Amino acid sequence: MPGGRLTQQERHRIAAGLTGGLSYAEIARRLGRPTSTISREVTRNGGPGGYRPQHAHEVTAQRARRSTPPPPRPDSADRPAADTLDEEIVELAVRSGMPRTTARVHIDLLMSEDGRRTAAELTRRLRLSPASVSVAVNFLVQNGYARRERDPQRRRDVYVIDDDAWYHSILISSRQTLEVAQTAITAADTLGHDSPAAQRLARGGTFLRQVVQDTMKSADHWRTLLS
The missing domain is CATH 1.10.10.10 (Winged helix-like DNA-binding domain superfamily/Winged helix DNA-binding domain)
Known part of the structure; x- marks a missing residue:
């Protein structure tokens, strides 16, 4: 699999693949590149509908001239x-x-x-x-x-960062979502449940509340896997 920056020829092949309706994964396979490389390249340079290979190549070259190489990172042997x-x-x-x-x-x-x-x-x-x-x-x-x-x-x-970080991040995210759910339910009560907007808020809030409660129970149940 080639490494380093994308070449101008590769960028033209990416553009051709997008025009032909190929997925990022298929373009990556044909170029022998990671899918994330193709996704990042297209996203940074106009998206699937606005990708221009020559412009992308020039902009990347300018970006490379402005940047400096990162310091050595000795943590890994590879x-x-x-x-x-x-x-x-x-x-x-x-x-x-x-x-x-x-x-x-x-x-x-x-x-x-x-x-x-x-x-x-x-x-x-x-x-x-x-x-x-x-x-x-x-x-x-x-x-x-x-x-x-x-x-x-x-x-x-x-x-x-330790193993418990996974558990705590889920709890905090769940509590924040639970607040959103409760706000939606409260708004539905305020509007009166006869209106379409109130019914939509009530259904959405109830759905979110149930999903979050299930998620929190699941996190508690499986927390032993982190110890």
């Missing part, structure tokens, strides 16, 4: 393979709605040996500003993806 895996997981997180910088911080924590990083380590490893790291880790902590510990000896915070 760094190229680990980098590819990191990128693919980051793309999945972004598609699920997580901000890209937050996703990068999350995956770097998740893929570390002991699941621990300081803010300074994240700043250095990911070449992010301290402010960007602060926003990202605050999001992760607030949503249960990580927790904050204090190192009393060095007087600094350490951000930690």
Whole structure:
């Protein structure tokens, strides 16, 4: 499977594949590239209906000239393979709605040996500003993806991902959705259940509430798998 940046010829083949109605997966297979590479390339450069290979090639070249190479990351004995895996997981997180910088911080924590990083380590490893790291880790902590510990000896915070993070993130997300469900049900009561809007809100709120309650019960039931 080829590595590195897409060539101009590959970009023309991507454009031809899109015109021919091929899926990202089929285009990737024909080029010997990961599907995430094709998806990212098209999304960044106009989408399926607006992709122009020459323009995409020029813009990517300009972006490469502005960027600097990332620092060496010694955590893995097989760094190229680990980098590819990191990128693919980051793309999945972004598609699920997580901000890209937050996703990068999350995956770097998740893929570390002991699941621990300081803010300074994240700043250095990911070449992010301290402010960007602060926003990202605050999001992760607030949503249960990580927790904050204090190192009393060095007087600094350490951000930690452990097995329980999966459980806590589900609980927090479920509680937030439960609030939405309850708000919809309350709005339906306020409008009066004779109106179509109220009935729609009541049905949607009841559905969400039931699904969330089932999810929370399931998380409690299967939590032993994390220990």
